[in-house]
Amino acid sequence: xxxxxxxxxxxxxxxxxDGEGEENLVAKEIKDTPxxxxxxxxREWPLAxxxxxxxxxxxxxxxxxxxxxxxxxxxxxxxxxxLPPTLFLKPPxxxxxxxAPIRIPEFATKxxxxxxxxxxxxxxxxxxKAADWKSVVRGFTxxxxxxxxxxxxxxxQWARAKGIDTFCPLGPWIETDIDSFDLDNxxxxxxxxxxxxTETKQDSNSNQMIMKMGxxxxxxxxxxxxxxxxVICTGSPAGTEAMNPGDTIEVEIEGLGSLRNPVERA
Amino acid sequence: xxxxxxxxxxxxxxxxxDGEGEENLVAKEIKDTPxxxxxxxxREWPLAxxxxxxxxxxxxxxxxxxxxxxxxxxxxxxxxxxLPPTLFLKPPxxxxxxxAPIRIPEFATKxxxxxxxxxxxxxxxxxxKAADWKSVVRGFTxxxxxxxxxxxxxxxQWARAKGIDTFCPLGPWIETDIDSFDLDNxxxxxxxxxxxxTETKQDSNSNQMIMKMGxxxxxxxxxxxxxxxxVICTGSPAGTEAMNPGDTIEVEIEGLGSLRNPVERA
Numbered sequence: 001x002x003x004x005x006x007x008x009x010x011x012x013x014x015x016x017x018d019g020e021g022e023e024n025l026v027a028k029e030i031k032d033t034p035x036x037x038x039x040x041x042x043r044e045w046p047l048a049x050x051x052x053x054x055x056x057x058x059x060x061x062x063x064x065x066x067x068x069x070x071x072x073x074x075x076x077x078x079x080x081x082x083l084p085p086t087l088f089l090k091p092p093x094x095x096x097x098x099x100a101p102i103r104i105p106e107f108a109t110k111x112x113x114x115x116x117x118x119x120x121x122x123x124x125x126x127x128x129k130a131a132d133w134k135s136v137v138r139g140f141t142x143x144x145x146x147x148x149x150x151x152x153x154x155x156x157q158w159a160r161a162k163g164i165d166t167f168c169p170l171g172p173w174i175e176t177d178i179d180s181f182d183l184d185n186x187x188x189x190x191x192x193x194x195x196x197x198t199e200t201k202q203d204s205n206s207n208q209m210i211m212k213m214g215x216x217x218x219x220x221x222x223x224x225x226x227x228x229x230x231v232i233c234t235g236s237p238a239g240t241e242a243m244n245p246g247d248t249i250e251v252e253i254e255g256l257g258s259l260r261n262p263v264e265r266a
Numbered sequence: 267x268x269x270x271x272x273x274x275x276x277x278x279x280x281x282x283x284d285g286e287g288e289e290n291l292v293a294k295e296i297k298d299t300p301x302x303x304x305x306x307x308x309r310e311w312p313l314a315x316x317x318x319x320x321x322x323x324x325x326x327x328x329x330x331x332x333x334x335x336x337x338x339x340x341x342x343x344x345x346x347x348x349l350p351p352t353l354f355l356k357p358p359x360x361x362x363x364x365x366a367p368i369r370i371p372e373f374a375t376k377x378x379x380x381x382x383x384x385x386x387x388x389x390x391x392x393x394x395k396a397a398d399w400k401s402v403v404r405g406f407t408x409x410x411x412x413x414x415x416x417x418x419x420x421x422x423q424w425a426r427a428k429g430i431d432t433f434c435p436l437g438p439w440i441e442t443d444i445d446s447f448d449l450d451n452x453x454x455x456x457x458x459x460x461x462x463x464t465e466t467k468q469d470s471n472s473n474q475m476i477m478k479m480g481x482x483x484x485x486x487x488x489x490x491x492x493x494x495x496x497v498i499c500t501g502s503p504a505g506t507e508a509m510n511p512g513d514t515i516e517v518e519i520e521g522l523g524s525l526r527n528p529v530e531r532a
Contacts, residue, residue, distance in 0.1 A: 060357045060358060086422055086426075087426045088425045089357060090355075092326060093325075155352045159355045163489060225431055227359070
């Protein structure tokens with residue numbers, strides 16, 4: 001099941017996105033949130049007539065950095081053995097939905113995309129054992145962990161470089177059928193369009209993840225309680241590159257569709 | 267005016283704390299939140315009969331690290347010139363109120379207190395100029411930026427070392443009379459009680475701040491939109507030291523009273 005959040009002529013709603021084929025998708029309004037079994041209100045819209053928003057408004061976005069060995073090598077010029085995965089936070093105010101512009105302020109230079117598989121938490125989660133990770137997950141979505149590479153290294157701490165308003169595109173929806181994903185072989189790609197030319201820049205696979213899903217959730221929840229709607233960014237594979245105003249970036253993950261955002265000057 | 271949040275026999279309320287002298291304080295319930303002019307419900311309790319909670323439930327806690335030259339020297343063994351102030355985030359789930367235990371998990375070693383002046387945001391704030399900082403601030407409170415010094419250096423990123431549940435004691439209330447504070451000469455102290463003996467460990471002054479209040483708010487809001495209730499931790503002076511289960515830590519700031527928390531093993 002795919003849970004989304006939409007803007008429609010009468011307001012905002014949580015919906016189930018139903019149907020097959022991009023042109024036949026329907027957004028069916030639900031009474032509550034995506035964290036319980038859906039009850040339908042009866043209102044529905046063709047998806048093409050409404051606007052998808054970020055599917056969750058997280059109380060926190062917890063991210064695992066340096067979780068793909070190939071990306072560690074390209075960004076940090078060090079082997080992953082010497083720089084193990086680490087944890088950082090992106091603020092809720094950085095979250096935007098599909099097609100919302102990524103807005104780059106003048107001082108944020110070398111702003112790169114990072115296409116990642118994201119987890120949406122479904123239950124209050126503390127001290128979860130790796131083997132039990134599925135019990136606290138509502139589903140998967142796509143995140144673009146937008147990062148000013150220059151600020152990231154200048155600041156040392158990554159919160160500002162990765163926490164600027166609009167630097168956390170999220171969507172298009174939460175896919176709850178997590179058993180349909182093969183986490184040992186999931187394709188993650190990012191396509192950058194510059195001057196009308198689209199090139200595939202990231203073309204990797206979740207089999208490159210250093211810390212696996214169960215470990216990630218055990219690691220985070222040993223320290224922090226996760227709440228329903230919270231988001232975990234599981235790390236970016238190699239291929240990240242700078243974006244400029246006028247570009248469009250699209251992250252594509254098998255089974256989740258794609259998350260596309262234009263880039264603008266703030 | 268002092269805004270607090272309390273647990274009382276019938277539930278939770280935002281209150282104005284009124285009266286002079288610690289024994290005569292009264293918690294007067296308000297209809298809405300601390301971000302508008304208070305309307306009283308008429309219910310009130312002697313403060314001694316209720317429990318103060320963290321005065322705000324922030325959507326984010328933005329913190330300035332390395333903002334006191336003496337603390338930079340003691341922790342980083344470097345001069346502040348070579349390590350300028352930096353920005354990091356603490357998750358909302360780390361926030362607790364006065365007298366709530368700081369709970370230290372086994373893996374978080376060398377857990378130190380950091381007594382700091384905290385700002386509570388009162389208005390949606392983006393691109394605020396330094397000179398206008400007061401217009402977006404609802405008031406001041408005290409924060410203890412609890413930090414596992416070992417995890418902080420092992421992880422590189424500080425989010426986990428400073429983001430563990432209970433590692434952000436906040437309170438006792440929001441003092442809105444910000445003009446009553448002399449930010450060029452504000453006493454900040456922390457008293458640690460171990461084995462029944464209390465010693466003053468931090469005894470510094472806001473005049474040691476490298477980045478001043480206006481600069482801090484301009485710096486943060488150039489990147490991130492601040493929302494009402496969000497908290498800014500303005501940095502810790504020197505004197506931080508490890509705490510152990512059984513200890514009690516009390517941070518005291520002129521004009522704000524004190525924030526006291528016992529320390530426990532999680």
